[in-house]
Amino acid sequence: MARFVLAVAIAIALVFPLVFSGAFYERVAALTLLYAIAASAWNLIGGYAGQVSVGHVVFFGCGAYGAAVAYSEWGLPPIAGLPLGVGAAVLLAALVGVPTLRLSGHYFTMATVALAELIRILVGNVPVLGAAVGLMGPAVPRSVWDLSFTSSLPYYYLFLAVLAGLLLFTWWMERSRMGFYLRAIKGSERAARSLGIPVGRYKLYALMLSAGFTAVAGALYLVMVGFVDPDSGVGILLSVKMLIMAALGGAGTLFGPLIGALILVPLEEISNSLLGGQGSGVTFVVYGGIILLIAVFQPGGILAMVAGWWRKS
Amino acid sequence: MRKFAMAVTTALVMAGAGQVLAQGTVKIGAIYPLSGNAASAGQSSKAAIEMAVDIVNQDLLDLGDLAMAKGAGLTNMKGAKVEVVFADNQGTPAAGQSQALRLITEEKVAAIVGAYQSGITLTASAVAERYGIPFLTPESVATNLTERGFKWFFRATPITSDLAAAYIDFLKERRAAGKKIDSIAIVNENTEYGSSIAESLRKAFGANGFNVTMEIPYSANTSDVQPQVLQLKDKNPDLVIFVTYTSDAILYAKAMRSLNYRPTMMLADNAGFNDPAFVEQVGNLVEGVINRSAFAPGNPGTIPHRINEMFKAKTGRDLDDPSARAMMGMLVMCDAINRAGGTEPAKIQAALKATDLKVNQILTGYRGVKFDEKGQNILAFTLITQMHDGKYVPVWPAGQASAPVKDYVGWR
CATH class of the missing domain: 3.40.50.2300 (Response regulator)
Incomplete structure (x- = not known):
C-alpha cells in the first residue's frame, strides 16, 4: 500500500508541471522542491539526531556564495562552484561542530544562532563576497552551463532529481547503523553513550552531511535566483524556514520536510500574490496563523496526523 | 450542437x-x-x-x-x-x-x-x-x-557619481563666494551605504581640488558617538560631511550640542539627516545643515x-x-x-x-x-537643501532654490 502511494506520488511529481502549467506556478513548484531539499538536509541533524540548529543558513550561504564566487572571481558557470560551496560547508561544520556539539539541548541551538549572526556580519565586510552589496550570477546566459533558463521547468526537474537523491540517501541512512545511532542519541544522549555509541563522532557526521546537502540547496538557489547578499544568503530567517518546514511535516521522518515544504512554500507564494499587493501584511498573518494551528493541534507534524488517520482506518 | x-x-x-x-x-x-x-x-x-x-x-x-x-x-x-x-x-x-x-x-x-x-x-x-x-x-x-x-x-x-557632482558644483560656488574649504572630514557609517558614498565622494573630491583630510568610519549600531565628535572638534575641519542612518544621526546632533561643537560648514548625505524622525526630534540642533534631496516642497x-x-x-x-x-x-x-x-x-x-x-x-x-x-x-x-528653522528648504541650484544659503548655526 505504502509502495503504491509512493509510486503515485512520484508519477504526480513527474507529470504535474506538464499538466498544471503557467510560468508562475512552475516557479512555485520549483521553489517548493528547492526548499524541500534544504529542509530535508536540515532534517539529518535537526530531525534524526535531534540537534536543533538555527544556524543552517550559514551552510546554505556557503553553497550560494560558492556558486556566486565561481562566477565573480573566475568567470565559471555558477554550478561549477558547487563543490567549493559544499567543501566549505562541510569544513565549517567540522570546525563549528566539534565545540558546539558538546553543548546539549537549547545551548547548541543558541550557539548556532550566534554563529549565523556572526557569519552574516562577517560576510557583509568581505569584499570578495561582495560585502554588503552582494554578488550576482551571469546577467545574461553565456552557455547552457550557466543553467539560466526562462522557464522554471528545467529547475524543477533538476531539483526533483537532487531531492530524490537526498531522500534516497536519507532512506538508506535510516536503515544503516548510523540511523539507529542517531535515533538513540535523539532519545537520550546519556543512554546512547552508555550503550557504547560514539555520540560525539556521530553527531558530527550528521552535522557535516547535513551541512553539505544544505550547501547544495544554496548553490542551486544561486543558479536559479542569480543573486545573493548577506540578508538573502545568510539571514537567519531562512534557517527558521527550514526548521518550520521540517517540524510542520514531521521532523525525523523521511518525507516530513518535503510535506512541510509542499504546504508552506505554495502557501507563502500564493498568499503573497493574492494579498501582498495590498500592503497590509495579511500574508504573514495567514502564514503564521496556519503554523500556529498546526503547532497547537498537531505538534508531531502533518505526517504524524496522517499516520494517525491511517491507523484508525 | x-x-x-x-x-x-x-x-x-x-x-x-x-x-x-x-x-x-x-x-x-x-x-x-x-x-x-x-x-x-x-x-x-x-x-x-x-x-x-x-x-x-x-x-x-x-x-x-x-x-x-x-x-x-x-x-x-x-x-x-x-x-x-x-x-x-x-x-x-x-x-x-x-x-x-x-x-x-x-x-x-x-x-x-x-x-x-x-x-x-x-x-x-x-x-x-x-x-x-x-x-x-x-x-x-x-x-x-x-x-x-x-x-x-x-x-x-x-546614482552616487551624480550626487558627488552636485556636491562639487555646490561647494565650488561656496568657495567662489569666499568660503574657505581646505580641509574636509567624512564621517560615515561602515556598511554598504556609508562606505560606498564615502569612497565615491573621496575620489570625486580629490579629482576636483577638494582635499578630504580626515575619514571617520563608525558602526551605525553604536550607542555613543562622542569619540568621533571629539576627534572632529580637535581637528576642526572646514567642512564636515556625515553619511549616517537615522538613530546615529540623532546621536551626532545631540553629542555635538553637549560637547559644544559647531563645525564651520556641515553637510549630511540624505538618509539619516533627512528622516522625518530626525527632523522632528533634533532638527533644531542642526540649523543650517546642508543636505541633498531629489525633492523639496519649495514655496507655496x-x-x-x-x-x-x-x-x-x-x-x-x-x-x-x-x-x-x-x-x-x-x-x-x-x-x-x-x-x-x-x-x-x-x-x-x-x-x-x-x-x-x-x-x-x-x-x-x-x-x-x-x-x-x-x-x-x-x-x-539632486537638489541641495538646508535646514532653515527646523525644516529643509531647497537652496541650490538657483533655479529651484526657495531661500539663500546661510552659515551653519547649530542650536540657538
Whole structure:
C-alpha cells in the first residue's frame, strides 16, 4: 500500500508541471522542491539526531556564495562552484561542530544562532563576497552551463532529481547503523553513550552531511535566483524556514520536510500574490496563523496526523 | 450542437468584450517592499505611485507642465486609464523575482517599475529582461544594475557619481563666494551605504581640488558617538560631511550640542539627516545643515509645493525623497507608454529610449529625463537643501532654490 502511494506520488511529481502549467506556478513548484531539499538536509541533524540548529543558513550561504564566487572571481558557470560551496560547508561544520556539539539541548541551538549572526556580519565586510552589496550570477546566459533558463521547468526537474537523491540517501541512512545511532542519541544522549555509541563522532557526521546537502540547496538557489547578499544568503530567517518546514511535516521522518515544504512554500507564494499587493501584511498573518494551528493541534507534524488517520482506518 | 454553437458565440462575445476592456486600461506592475524591513519606505512609495496614477488618469490643470498631468488618462490612447498592480517583494530577492514573473505572466502587465532595494531590482529586472518587458527603477542606485548589458532596463534616479557632482558644483560656488574649504572630514557609517558614498565622494573630491583630510568610519549600531565628535572638534575641519542612518544621526546632533561643537560648514548625505524622525526630534540642533534631496516642497504656488500638499492630503505625511523619485519614475513610464501609443513591449521600449523630459516636466530635482544606451538617466541630478528653522528648504541650484544659503548655526 505504502509502495503504491509512493509510486503515485512520484508519477504526480513527474507529470504535474506538464499538466498544471503557467510560468508562475512552475516557479512555485520549483521553489517548493528547492526548499524541500534544504529542509530535508536540515532534517539529518535537526530531525534524526535531534540537534536543533538555527544556524543552517550559514551552510546554505556557503553553497550560494560558492556558486556566486565561481562566477565573480573566475568567470565559471555558477554550478561549477558547487563543490567549493559544499567543501566549505562541510569544513565549517567540522570546525563549528566539534565545540558546539558538546553543548546539549537549547545551548547548541543558541550557539548556532550566534554563529549565523556572526557569519552574516562577517560576510557583509568581505569584499570578495561582495560585502554588503552582494554578488550576482551571469546577467545574461553565456552557455547552457550557466543553467539560466526562462522557464522554471528545467529547475524543477533538476531539483526533483537532487531531492530524490537526498531522500534516497536519507532512506538508506535510516536503515544503516548510523540511523539507529542517531535515533538513540535523539532519545537520550546519556543512554546512547552508555550503550557504547560514539555520540560525539556521530553527531558530527550528521552535522557535516547535513551541512553539505544544505550547501547544495544554496548553490542551486544561486543558479536559479542569480543573486545573493548577506540578508538573502545568510539571514537567519531562512534557517527558521527550514526548521518550520521540517517540524510542520514531521521532523525525523523521511518525507516530513518535503510535506512541510509542499504546504508552506505554495502557501507563502500564493498568499503573497493574492494579498501582498495590498500592503497590509495579511500574508504573514495567514502564514503564521496556519503554523500556529498546526503547532497547537498537531505538534508531531502533518505526517504524524496522517499516520494517525491511517491507523484508525 | 445548437448548445455548442451558442457556447462558442458567447465565448467569442465575451472574448471581444475582454478586448475592449483591455483597450480601456493599461496595466503596469509595481514591485515594492510592502512587508519586511523596508516596509515603511515601501508603503510610502506605494502611496506616491498611486498618486502618480491619479495624476495620469485625471485631468489636473494646476500642475503646470508636469509630465502626464494634462488630459485624463493616456491621451494618445483614447484616454485609456492606467491601472497599477502592486506586488510585495517581502524584502527578499527571490520573492521579488517570483512577483516579477507573476506580474508578467499572470497579470500581463505592459511594464514594471520598482523594486526599491538594489538586490531585488537586480533579480526582478532579470526576469523582465528574459520576457522582454520594460523595467524601470525609480530609486535603486547600485552601479552594477546598468552594467549588465540589459536592453529592457531603465533607471531614472541619480546614482552616487551624480550626487558627488552636485556636491562639487555646490561647494565650488561656496568657495567662489569666499568660503574657505581646505580641509574636509567624512564621517560615515561602515556598511554598504556609508562606505560606498564615502569612497565615491573621496575620489570625486580629490579629482576636483577638494582635499578630504580626515575619514571617520563608525558602526551605525553604536550607542555613543562622542569619540568621533571629539576627534572632529580637535581637528576642526572646514567642512564636515556625515553619511549616517537615522538613530546615529540623532546621536551626532545631540553629542555635538553637549560637547559644544559647531563645525564651520556641515553637510549630511540624505538618509539619516533627512528622516522625518530626525527632523522632528533634533532638527533644531542642526540649523543650517546642508543636505541633498531629489525633492523639496519649495514655496507655496510652486508645483512641488502643490504635489506635496496632495500627498499630505492622501497620507498625512510630507513627500519624502525616495517616494518622490518613485512617483517621478511612474510618470516617466506612463509618459513612454503614452508616446508608444500601445502596449506592445517593443514600442514601449523604443519610447523609453526616446524619452526627453525637460526640467519643467519633472517634479524631482532632476535636470530632465533622457536615457543613455545603458538605460541610465543622464540628466539625473539632486537638489541641495538646508535646514532653515527646523525644516529643509531647497537652496541650490538657483533655479529651484526657495531661500539663500546661510552659515551653519547649530542650536540657538
